[in-house]
Amino acid sequence: MGRYVVQRLGQMVPVVIGTTFLIYALVWALPGDPFAAKCGDRPCPQRYIDRMTAEYNLDDPLPLAYLKYMGNLVTGDFGQTFTGASIADELLQRYPTTLQLTALAILVEVVIGIAAGVLAGIRRGGFLDNLVLVSTLVVVSIPVFVTGLLAQIMFGVRLGWFPVTSDGSLFSLVLPAIVLGSLSLAFVARLVRANLVENLRTDYVRTAIAKGLTRQRVIGVHTLRNSLIPVVTFVGADFGGLLGGAVVVEGIFNIPGVGNMIFRGINAHEGGTVTAAVTVLVLVFLLVNLVVDLLYAVLDPRIRHV
Amino acid sequence: MPVSPRRSVVLGTVALALALGACGGGDDSSDAAGESANTVTVRGCNPQNPFVPANTNEVCGGDILDQVFSFLISYDPDTGDMANEIAADISSDDSQVWTITLEEGWTFHDGSPVTASSFVDAWNWAALGSNATLNSYFFEPIQGYADVQGEFDPESGEYVEGSAAAETMSGLQVVDDLTFTVTLSQPESQFSLRLGYTAFAPLPQAFFDDPEAFGQHPIGTGPFQFESWEPNIDVRLTAYPDYAGDVQPSIDGAIYRIYENDDAAYNDLQADQLDIMPLLPTSALAGNTYQIDLGDRYIRRPTGVTETITFAPVSVDDRFEDPRLRQAISMAIDRQTIVDTIFSGARTPATSWSIPQVVPGAVPDTCGDFCTYNETAAQALYAQTDGIEGPIALSFNGDSDHNGWVTAVCNNITDVLGIECVPSPVVDLATFRDLITNREMGGIFRTGWQMDYPSLENFLVPLYATGASANDGDYHNQAFDDAVNEAATLGGVPGIARYLEAERMLAADMPAIPLWHRVNIAGYSTHVDNVRITVFQTVDLLSVTTTG
Numbered sequence: 001m002g003r004y005v006v007q008r009l010g011q012m013v014p015v016v017i018g019t020t021f022l023i024y025a026l027v028w029a030l031p032g033d034p035f036a037a038k039c040g041d042r043p044c045p046q047r048y049i050d051r052m053t054a055e056y057n058l059d060d061p062l063p064l065a066y067l068k069y070m071g072n073l074v075t076g077d078f079g080q081t082f083t084g085a086s087i088a089d090e091l092l093q094r095y096p097t098t099l100q101l102t103a104l105a106i107l108v109e110v111v112i113g114i115a116a117g118v119l120a121g122i123r124r125g126g127f128l129d130n131l132v133l134v135s136t137l138v139v140v141s142i143p144v145f146v147t148g149l150l151a152q153i154m155f156g157v158r159l160g161w162f163p164v165t166s167d168g169s170l171f172s173l174v175l176p177a178i179v180l181g182s183l184s185l186a187f188v189a190r191l192v193r194a195n196l197v198e199n200l201r202t203d204y205v206r207t208a209i210a211k212g213l214t215r216q217r218v219i220g221v222h223t224l225r226n227s228l229i230p231v232v233t234f235v236g237a238d239f240g241g242l243l244g245g246a247v248v249v250e251g252i253f254n255i256p257g258v259g260n261m262i263f264r265g266i267n268a269h270e271g272g273t274v275t276a277a278v279t280v281l282v283l284v285f286l287l288v289n290l291v292v293d294l295l296y297a298v299l300d301p302r303i304r305h306v
Numbered sequence: 307m308p309v310s311p312r313r314s315v316v317l318g319t320v321a322l323a324l325a326l327g328a329c330g331g332g333d334d335s336s337d338a339a340g341e342s343a344n345t346v347t348v349r350g351c352n353p354q355n356p357f358v359p360a361n362t363n364e365v366c367g368g369d370i371l372d373q374v375f376s377f378l379i380s381y382d383p384d385t386g387d388m389a390n391e392i393a394a395d396i397s398s399d400d401s402q403v404w405t406i407t408l409e410e411g412w413t414f415h416d417g418s419p420v421t422a423s424s425f426v427d428a429w430n431w432a433a434l435g436s437n438a439t440l441n442s443y444f445f446e447p448i449q450g451y452a453d454v455q456g457e458f459d460p461e462s463g464e465y466v467e468g469s470a471a472a473e474t475m476s477g478l479q480v481v482d483d484l485t486f487t488v489t490l491s492q493p494e495s496q497f498s499l500r501l502g503y504t505a506f507a508p509l510p511q512a513f514f515d516d517p518e519a520f521g522q523h524p525i526g527t528g529p530f531q532f533e534s535w536e537p538n539i540d541v542r543l544t545a546y547p548d549y550a551g552d553v554q555p556s557i558d559g560a561i562y563r564i565y566e567n568d569d570a571a572y573n574d575l576q577a578d579q580l581d582i583m584p585l586l587p588t589s590a591l592a593g594n595t596y597q598i599d600l601g602d603r604y605i606r607r608p609t610g611v612t613e614t615i616t617f618a619p620v621s622v623d624d625r626f627e628d629p630r631l632r633q634a635i636s637m638a639i640d641r642q643t644i645v646d647t648i649f650s651g652a653r654t655p656a657t658s659w660s661i662p663q664v665v666p667g668a669v670p671d672t673c674g675d676f677c678t679y680n681e682t683a684a685q686a687l688y689a690q691t692d693g694i695e696g697p698i699a700l701s702f703n704g705d706s707d708h709n710g711w712v713t714a715v716c717n718n719i720t721d722v723l724g725i726e727c728v729p730s731p732v733v734d735l736a737t738f739r740d741l742i743t744n745r746e747m748g749g750i751f752r753t754g755w756q757m758d759y760p761s762l763e764n765f766l767v768p769l770y771a772t773g774a775s776a777n778d779g780d781y782h783n784q785a786f787d788d789a790v791n792e793a794a795t796l797g798g799v800p801g802i803a804r805y806l807e808a809e810r811m812l813a814a815d816m817p818a819i820p821l822w823h824r825v826n827i828a829g830y831s832t833h834v835d836n837v838r839i840t841v842f843q844t845v846d847l848l849s850v851t852t853t854g
Contacts, residue, residue, distance in 0.1 A: 036740035038354075039363055042768065042776035043743050044440060050458040051438035051465070083354050084521070085537060093538065149569075157577045164577045165570045168539060254570035256538035264352075264566070267705075269736065 001297075005290070012286050019282045020073075020275050024066050027271040034058070034082070034269035052082065056272070069272060079272040081265070087276050090261060095280060098250070098257035100170065102242045104177035109185040110235060114228075116185075117192025121227075122219060124197055132193065136186035144245055148179045148252040165254035176253040180245060184238045188231055195227035229299050236292030240285040344852050346581040346834050348845055349571045350541055350562030356521025357532070359507035360432035360439040368504050369584075369844045370541055370562055374415075374526035375508075376551060378406065378425070378501040383838045383846040386610075386664050386760035388499055391551065392420060392508070392527065394484075396501070401493035401797050408484040412550045414510040415531040422486035424508035430454070430474045431514070432505060436465045441505035443775065444758070447497065449477030449489045495797030499761040529555045529848055538564055543847075553848050560847055572829075576600070581831045582845050588707050591650040596829060604829045607839040608663035610757035611824035612656060612765070615700070615715070615750050617817065619780035623748035625698070631691045632816035633676045635750075637684035638722035639715055641677070645822055648710045652827055656820035659809055660765035663823070664841045667762055667802035672809040677820055681722050688723050697726035699749035703738035704731030708752060715821075742778050753778055753818060760841055762805040766790055770817060781817035 035049050043049075052058070057065040072079055078088040120132040139147070155175060156164035163172040199205060200223055208218045247259030258277050265273035296303045353367030359375065362368050378393040390396065392412050398404040412420035431437060433445035435456035445451055456470030477489035490497060500506070508527060513520040524532050529551060530543035544559035563580060565571040568587035574580035576599050586604070590596040596604055617626040626632055641655035657677040660668040675683070700716050702708040709729065716727035730749070732738040741747040755776065757764050767790050768774050772782045786808050793804035812818075828845075830837045835853055838846040 033740045034736060036736045036738075036743060039440065043739075045438070045442045047435050047438040047442065047455065047458065048440050054458075083352075084356050090537070152570075152573055157573050160577065164574045164579055165565070251567045252570060254565050254567055254574075256564075256566075260538075260566045267734070 001294070005294075008290050008293075012283070015286065016279060016282060020070065020279050021066060023275045023278045024069060024271050025062060027266065027269060027274050028062050028065070030266070030269050056082070065271075069275070073276075078276050081273050082268055082270055087273055090273075091258075091276060091280060094256060094258050094261050094277075097166075097173075097255060098243065098246055098259065099284070101173050101177055101180065101246055101249070101255060101257060102239065104170075104173055105181035105184075105242050105246075106235060106239065108178050108181035109188050109238075110231075112181075113185040113188030114192050114224075114231070116189040118196060118219070118224065120189065121193040121196030121200070129193070132189055136189050139182050139186040144179065144183060145248050145252065147182055148176070148249055151175055151179050152252060166256070172253075173255070176249045176255060179252075180242060180249045183245075184235070184242065187234060187238075191231050191234060192224075192227055195230060196223060199223045199227050225299060229296065232292055232295050232299065236289050236295075239288045240281075243281055243284065344556075344558040345561060346557055346847075346850055346852060347561045347563050347579075348847075349575075349580060349583040349585075350564045352538060352564055352566070355440065356518070357524040357535075358439075358513075358517065358521050359428070359504045359509070360437070360441045361521075362504055363440045365843065368842075370532075370543070371504050371507070371524065371526070372528075372842070372844055373530045373543055373560070373847055374524055374528050374532050375504070376412070376526070376528045376549075377503070377506055378408075379498065381502050381760055381841060383840040383849070385666070386841045387666055388502065388760075391502070393501070396498045398497075401495040401497070401795050402490050404488040404490070404497060405481075406486055406488065409550070410484065412527055413548055414508075414512075414527055415525045415546055416510060416512055418510050418512075420508055420527055421483045422480045424510065425506075426474075426478045426480050426486050427514065428507065428509035429478060431509070433475055434473065435470055436467075438465070444500070444503065444505045445475070447490045447492070447494055448475050449491045450475035451477075451491070492791075493795040494763075495794055495801045496761045496763045500759040500764070503759050530560065533559070540564055551848075555848050556851050557847065575829055575831060578831045578833060581834045582828070582837055582850070583830070584826065584828045584839055584843055584845050586827050586829050590829075591652050591827060594650055596827065600829045603832070604827060605837060605839055606651070607826040607828065608654065608661065608841075609824050609826045609839075609843050610661060610664045610760060610841050611754065611843075612659070612661055613653075613752070613754045613821045613824070614656075614659075614818040615821060616753040616779045616819075617750050618748045619745060619778075621780065622745050625694050626750070628691045629815050630687050631694060632819070633813075634684045634688040634691070634723060635719055635725075636673075636676050636816060636819040637678065637680050637687065639718045639819070639821070640679040641822060642679065644711055644714045648714060649822070652825050653822035654825055656822050659769075659812055659818070659820050660762050661757075661823045665757070665760045665762055665765065667805070668765075669806060672806065673813050673820055676813050676816065684722050694725055697728050699728050699730040701730045701732055701738070701741075701747060701749060701751040703733075703735040703752070705734040711821075712752065745780075751778075757841075762802060762809070763790070763794065766805060766808055770812060779817045781815070783811060783815060786811045 035044050035052060038044050057068050060068065078086070078091065080086055081090065116132045120129040123129055152164060155161045162175040166172045205218060205223055208222050246257055247263060250257040250259040258281065262274055262277050265277065350369065351366040353370070354364050355361045355367055357367060357371060359371055362371055376391050378391060378396065379388045380391040381388055392408055393406055394409040395407045396404060408420065408422065414420060429445055432439050433442055433448070433451055434454050450472060453471040454473065454475055457466045479487045481487060510525050512525050522535060529546060529549045531546045533542040533544050535541045541562040542559065545555050545557065569589055571580060571583055572587050572590050575583045586596050590599065617632060620627055645653045645655055657670050657674060658668065658672040662668040662670040700712055702712050709731065712729045716729050719725055719727040732741065742751060755765065755769060768776045770777060770781050770786060771790060772787050789804055789808035789811065793801045793808065796804055826839055826843050828837065828839045833853055834850055836849050836851045838849045840846050
């Protein structure tokens with residue numbers, strides 16, 4: 001397994017280099033002069049523009065500017081935003097928040113999603129099954145920003161059960177995490193249900209029941225474990241989606257996460273900020289998918305990584 | 307116990323999940339409403355520059371600096387009239403050499419006294435070319451400004467050491483501890499009016515010792531001292547016990563909570579988790595929702611922002627050369643209806659280029675009939691011209707809420723004059739301004755002006771004087787230039803009269819069409835009272851009280 005992990009880590013290097021270049025080039029290609037709007041409806045002092053242009057290599061051709069940027073990055077210097085703040089500090093402050101939010105959302109989607117899926121699957125056609133089907137259908141059909149605003153006004157402003165916006169505590173991330181995880185929760189519930197129903201009809205389950213195993217053991221160990229493989233794939237791939245989707249939720253609940261940073265960076269044409277933030281996103285995504293692939297082997301003994 | 311590969315993966319996953327959950331959870335000390343009862347929370351935003359007055363030209367950082375600093379003069383929050391603050395006296399015989407004496411007893415928050423050199427050194431630093439500050443143009447009128455600019459190497463973009471002819475401006479002279487003189491390169495009667503702007507703040511020695519540290523933790527002279535800044539979270543201010551101003555704040559401190567999203571802040575306001583929001587979001591203004599949400603806890607306040615439409619310079623687009631054509635377009639715009647239906651009262655129709663509700667001396671009728679909706683007069687005037695080859699584009703930056711009114715204005719022009727007018731969004735403000743500054747934008751386009759200080763001069767000279775920095779339409783009128791130059795030397799009532807004369811000249815040429823002036827609608831929670839908003843759209847923290 002060790003060799004497999006090293007091989008996968010090695011594959012990440014070209015991916016990361018490719019991503020950084022792509023992102024840097026895209027921000028570079030944004031039309032307009034980043035300092036044209038900095039001083040309201042009049043041009044900024046020429047001295048200021050000169051200084052910033054030199055500081056951020058904005059006059060260099062793209063490959064040279066990119067190489068300079070990567071040179072600094074390799075030595076651990078993430079550079080500064082146009083406002084003079086250290087990008088590394090900002091990443092350190094914002095990433096934990098976004099990761100916390102995403103981890104909470106995954107927790108919500110996995111725990112509630114699997115529970116709902118199992119409940120629906122074992123009593124197929126029953127009341128619970130129909131309830132889960134209808135409620136997930138509703139959740140899937142509403143975009144996240146609508147759910148977010150509704151939940152905020154309902155549970156934050158009107159009922160006062162949750163803080164309206166983030167105040168830095170973990171508790172204030174609960175409502176945003178539920179909103180963020182709700183869409184995937186619906187998918188997870190349906191995936192689990194469908195797989196469970198399928199697997200309950202298989203021969204080995206019949207054998208297990210015939211052997212006299214308890215219903216709990218048949219469902220909990222023999223059926224559920226096999227039904228979880230597609231769910232793990234989904235959750236792994238979804239992790240990236242959640243990190244991206246967090247941009248919207250972060251905006252609604254005023255959570256100082258990476259989404260806001262990227263959004264602001266793009267608006268300000270700050271190549272360094274956007275590249276750094278997105279690259280870390282890519283890294284996190286790649287690592288999570290590696291973990292997912294390793295988890296397959298755990299869930300299904302037939303899969304081996306050599 | 308040997309750990310199997312399968313088990314190690316499970317353990318690793320759990321450990322990773324725990325680590326994700328645990329990191330960053332360290333500082334939970336800031337609870338939403340748990341501040342002292344006599345502290346208010348204000349909607350803040352991320353400052354775009356370090357907290358250095360000479361480098362702060364936007365509202366997020368400016369809001370906070372204006373609470374932390376006192377200036378030579380202050381502007382009355384209601385009328386905009388100036389009054390001496392740190393200055394005991396500002397006087398000049400010829401509007402060119404100004405003698406400024408300071409009141410005794412002002413101190414910085416670190417205890418050091420405010421002296422004449424606190425101002426002179428700060429202004430010299432701001433003007434010096436090698437510091438390349440954003441606000442350096444405010445010091446341009448001072449004699450010797452050109453000498454301290456120096457040069458940047460066009461190749462490397464680096465500042466050339468020693469290229470400046472002088473390190474300090476010759477126009478600034480310290481007379482004694484509490485007196486200094488300012489010599490301008492030409493007379494300007496309204497010079498003293500601008501001294502309350504952020505860029506003119508005094509700076510303590512601590513700034514020059516370490517400008518970078520200062521930018522993270524500014525030390526001022528104002529009613530509130532800077533306590534802490536947690537980027538993206540909040541800025542905390544506490545009342546300065548030795549504040550030397552006439553009015554002492556009644557609150558113990560203020561917290562500027564940083565929001566990146568207006569609607570999030572507004573929802574907090576409704577839930578009483580935020581006390582003061584100086585500018586309500588468009589979504590709350592639509593249909594006057596805010597009056598239902600907040601009851602009478604809101605304030606309407608005219609501010610120093612005006613919005614105009616500017617005609618592209620003749621060199622770019624020569625279709626608008628005839629002033630009658632421009633006047634006809636102006637008269638075709640039904641300002642009142644647009645203000646009522648689209649802005650829900652957050653604007654007032656403009657009949658002048660300066661803002662009479664905010665600027666002392668300004669009058670509402672300088673544009674007069676030409677800025678009043680009159681279908682028949684517009685058509686009659688248009689019939690006298692050679693007409694225009696359509697379609698014309700009305701350009702605006704598409705990243706802001708402009709589409710509604712631009713479409714309405716275009717419909718007006720098309721319906722009344724029969725010229726095809728096309729709303730043309732440009733992707734974002736940076737691109738939009740870039741096109742205008744490089745004189746690549748034809749047709750007509752949205753322009754706006756946020757005053758630096760409440761004076762007629764600030765609404766005329768930077769916008770319409772020949773070659774001025776924000777003269778986007780390349781307006782040139784010798785009589786106008788002469789009038790504002792003369793007004794600058796006159797001062798007092800005659801000066802104002804001359805400025806108004808200059809403003810009336812704009813009606814004849816119509817280089818830009820006044821549309822409306824912005825009205826600030828602010829909201830506050832049940833926790834505070836006596837909230838006042840200044841002409842700069844900031845909160846007057848000196849008057850705010852808490853309801854306990």
